[in-house]
Amino acid sequence: MPSFDTIIIGAGPNGLAAAYRLATKGAKVLLLEAGAIAGGGANGLAHLSYNLDPRVLSEMGLPKLGLAWADSELATTALSPDGKHLRLEGALAERISGEVSAADRKAWAALRGRLLRFAKVLSPLNQMTPPRIAKGADTPLFKLGMIGLKARIMGAKNFRELGRILLTNVFDLLEDEISDPRLKGALAFDAVLGGWAGPRSPNSVLPWLVRLSGQTLGVQGAIGLPKGGMAAIGAVMVKAVADKGVELRCNARVARILVEGEKVAGVMLEGGEDLRADRVVSSLAPKTTLLSLVGARHLDAGMTTRARHQKSRGGAARLSLVLKALPDFMGANPKDRLVIAGSDRDVELAFNPVKYGRVPERPALEIVIPTAHEPAKDGMHRVSIVAQFAPHAPADREAARKAMLAACLSQLETHAPGIGKLVTSAEILMPYDIEDQFGLPGGNWHAGELSVEQMLFLRPMPGIAQYKGPVPGLWLASAGCHPGGGISGSAGWNAALAMEAAE
Amino acid sequence: MTAMTLRHYETPLLKTPFHPRTEALNKLWAWGNWGGYTTVLSFDDLAMEHSAIRNSASVYDLCPMIKYRIEGPDATAFLDRLTIRNVAKLSVGGVQYTVWANDAGHMLDDGTLFRLEANRYRLCCQERHLNWLSDSAFGFDVVITEETEDIAALSVQGPTSAEILRIAGFDVSALKPFRMAEFPLGKGRLMISRTGFTGDLGYELWTTPDQALPLWDLLFEAGKLHGIRAIGSEALNMARLEAGLIITGIDFTPADVCLREDRLRSPLEMGLGWMIDWQKGHFTGKAALMAQRDVGMKWSFVGLEIGGNISAEGAILYHNKKTEAGVITGAIWSPVLKKNIALAQVLTKYADGANIWAEIYALRELHYEKMMMQAHVIDRPFFVHDRRRATPPGKF
Numbered sequence: 058m059p060s061f062d063t064i065i066i067g068a069g070p071n072g073l074a075a076a077y078r079l080a081t082k083g084a085k086v087l088l089l090e091a092g093a094i095a096g097g098g099a100n101g102l103a104h105l106s107y108n109l110d111p112r113v114l115s116e117m118g119l120p121k122l123g124l125a126w127a128d129s130e131l132a133t134t135a136l137s138p139d140g141k142h143l144r145l146e147g148a149l150a151e152r153i154s155g156e157v158s159a160a161d162r163k164a165w166a167a168l169r170g171r172l173l174r175f176a177k178v179l180s181p182l183n184q185m186t187p188p189r190i191a192k193g194a195d196t197p198l199f200k201l202g203m204i205g206l207k208a209r210i211m212g213a214k215n216f217r218e219l220g221r222i223l224l225t226n227v228f229d230l231l232e233d234e235i236s237d238p239r240l241k242g243a244l245a246f247d248a249v250l251g252g253w254a255g256p257r258s259p260n261s262v263l264p265w266l267v268r269l270s271g272q273t274l275g276v277q278g279a280i281g282l283p284k285g286g287m288a289a290i291g292a293v294m295v296k297a298v299a300d301k302g303v304e305l306r307c308n309a310r311v312a313r314i315l316v317e318g319e320k321v322a323g324v325m326l327e328g329g330e331d332l333r334a335d336r337v338v339s340s341l342a343p344k345t346t347l348l349s350l351v352g353a354r355h356l357d358a359g360m361t362t363r364a365r366h367q368k369s370r371g372g373a374a375r376l377s378l379v380l381k382a383l384p385d386f387m388g389a390n391p392k393d394r395l396v397i398a399g400s401d402r403d404v405e406l407a408f409n410p411v412k413y414g415r416v417p418e419r420p421a422l423e424i425v426i427p428t429a430h431e432p433a434k435d436g437m438h439r440v441s442i443v444a445q446f447a448p449h450a451p452a453d454r455e456a457a458r459k460a461m462l463a464a465c466l467s468q469l470e471t472h473a474p475g476i477g478k479l480v481t482s483a484e485i486l487m488p489y490d491i492e493d494q495f496g497l498p499g500g501n502w503h504a505g506e507l508s509v510e511q512m513l514f515l516r517p518m519p520g521i522a523q524y525k526g527p528v529p530g531l532w533l534a535s536a537g538c539h540p541g542g543g544i545s546g547s548a549g550w551n552a553a554l555a556m557e558a559a560e
Numbered sequence: 561m562t563a564m565t566l567r568h569y570e571t572p573l574l575k576t577p578f579h580p581r582t583e584a585l586n587k588l589w590a591w592g593n594w595g596g597y598t599t600v601l602s603f604d605d606l607a608m609e610h611s612a613i614r615n616s617a618s619v620y621d622l623c624p625m626i627k628y629r630i631e632g633p634d635a636t637a638f639l640d641r642l643t644i645r646n647v648a649k650l651s652v653g654g655v656q657y658t659v660w661a662n663d664a665g666h667m668l669d670d671g672t673l674f675r676l677e678a679n680r681y682r683l684c685c686q687e688r689h690l691n692w693l694s695d696s697a698f699g700f701d702v703v704i705t706e707e708t709e710d711i712a713a714l715s716v717q718g719p720t721s722a723e724i725l726r727i728a729g730f731d732v733s734a735l736k737p738f739r740m741a742e743f744p745l746g747k748g749r750l751m752i753s754r755t756g757f758t759g760d761l762g763y764e765l766w767t768t769p770d771q772a773l774p775l776w777d778l779l780f781e782a783g784k785l786h787g788i789r790a791i792g793s794e795a796l797n798m799a800r801l802e803a804g805l806i807i808t809g810i811d812f813t814p815a816d817v818c819l820r821e822d823r824l825r826s827p828l829e830m831g832l833g834w835m836i837d838w839q840k841g842h843f844t845g846k847a848a849l850m851a852q853r854d855v856g857m858k859w860s861f862v863g864l865e866i867g868g869n870i871s872a873e874g875a876i877l878y879h880n881k882k883t884e885a886g887v888i889t890g891a892i893w894s895p896v897l898k899k900n901i902a903l904a905q906v907l908t909k910y911a912d913g914a915n916i917w918a919e920i921y922a923l924r925e926l927h928y929e930k931m932m933m934q935a936h937v938i939d940r941p942f943f944v945h946d947r948r949r950a951t952p953p954g955k956f
Binding site: 316319348352353354355356357358359360361362365520527 | 637641642662663692695696698699700841842844845846847
């Protein structure tokens, strides 16, 4: 039996990124995946790319291994039921076509510039181990200082503006500047994608800035659609780790992490098989890793409580439709990312019922039609939709699932009359289904809400913010760690760097 | 005990099941608030109450002590993770003095742990900890019940205590220190443990509130020729200082209520490192305590003998009469030892006790006289007597 010095749990983007980095530095890595194929959230959860880590892209050589883009700067069409759509082209709506007042165009250009600039100033945070407040913690003061300096170099006016908006909410920010409800709706929807927050929720701007710090092919704020869909990213990452000698085992669900003599000793698979290694890296959600795989008796009581209390509520449902023909969203380009958000107010109204475990009447939708880019062999069209918001813990899961599907189809029918008759199959994943399928607590995309109180030194929770787990030999490399989720690989890469630094 | 009326807020202090008896004896009407209960500070004569602890027998109402019942298949594993000692080594019928700390290794409380059955324990302590215990119970098959009000408890301490219990019908002669035994009492049960807070021969009696008054009367009838006497908290405090025992909230500030970071204390810093079982596996705070053990601790806890006869309560300690070196957390002039003794938190670098001085202010007819008295670090307990451990106890 081959021996490994490192076992990585979970072959999602973070597990794959960590595996690659560690293997290039000489580690003998066994990568365990519970599912039948590797890729994690790239297989059926995420449908667009907005923050693939440039280190992962280039150092893993993903383009050479075949990663190509159907569109690396996808345009967005903000749909209107009367057909008066807005087309937002370029990264973060650089150009707008459609009926928008000159004043709004000017105001948006200025606000867009500020948002991208602020996000860029903050972006180096994504590629570093977060600071910790504790005495003696290895805090990257120089890097933090550089970020602070760059923020200050923007000038007093911009620095003050960053301070003003950093902890405010998206609704107020947009209302201060823009009046067009469609534009505000599309932007507000983008800002709260994947979060458990409405535009009016406190601190909703910062997660938006985090989102905007991502890039596609070097263009900040650009949204990409890979050829072959998001699963292609997972597939090329698998090739990359295989080239480095990482052994990948699928259908290998870890039942628990073995702790012996108060150190990590390996893992036990669900079938009872023991796999030994002195280092175990979990790219599963920190909550799951600590509470289910390690277990309370190997952890301090306070740490256990913090893990239990870490907020992880998902607010997005995932809808997959198969259509007999290409739907017509009143003339919108089917290759675009189509957004049904109505207005900023509508997005907020879609969040309200979710707070109380109920389904919204008019959820906001992000629609991608991959078959408009690459036709399917069967001639059918696939429509992939993220629907916000959906309750993560409704009283009746089955009823909520049905109601959510009906609400989504009704929204679609309003914006693409006749689409209902084209549907041959419809599958919806509620946040709790996402939890079951992808192991994300509460169905939250970030494996723990990415909100101000759970960022940086507070992510995933105080005391373990630097990827090093609370048991010697255990490392956390999950989206639940800094800097959060998306198909980025950032947390995995950062974790690998932290492991190297600790050696 | 907690029969609440709509006007309960007008009398916020609760009364213990022994209140009818303690009230009748409380000639000085000196009452204090202990954990929300009306408790006696001193009945009639402090010197005689202390004397009863060391020369005959004392009875102290223990009801306000916080008690938890911890039971279930994982009770031992839970307690091993909670506390710093090895609970698995505690046999059924045994009692363990113990400590628990938070993740940072800072002390939350100390207390006594009674192993009632293989999977059933009672934890007695000074402060309320249901939230910490409940949080700690996550992942363990264990049920924790606060049972403070379900139990009436008395502490019977002193050289004649065993004899009085024998006359009362409870033969405890074979009971070794930190062991317990059960007896029938009226329609209920009485559990007697050879434990106490005096450093003397003594027992703690545990029963249900309905048996409280009959038990009191039985003891006082049995002890009338053996010098039995009710004592208040002031006399007990003298005895516990002579025994060198600490009280949570007095000798250290518990971590869950401590506001100032530099006031937090670990078991190592409180002189309780001997209890830590480093080999038993993980427990809460272990990593932090190991780090402190390796680096060394800033504070130490020591016993002091101080010159003169004025109690050094609350005095600041100085090194070489100049540099602040610590603070005295409890002090008395001991009537038994005829010495001025104290417990103190001292900076470890001064804990060898060389050149340490206590700044004492004696109030003499409305004028303070300031004295710098030399303090010597001495071993605790200050008061030691063979009868504390002798089994069977001596006859009187």
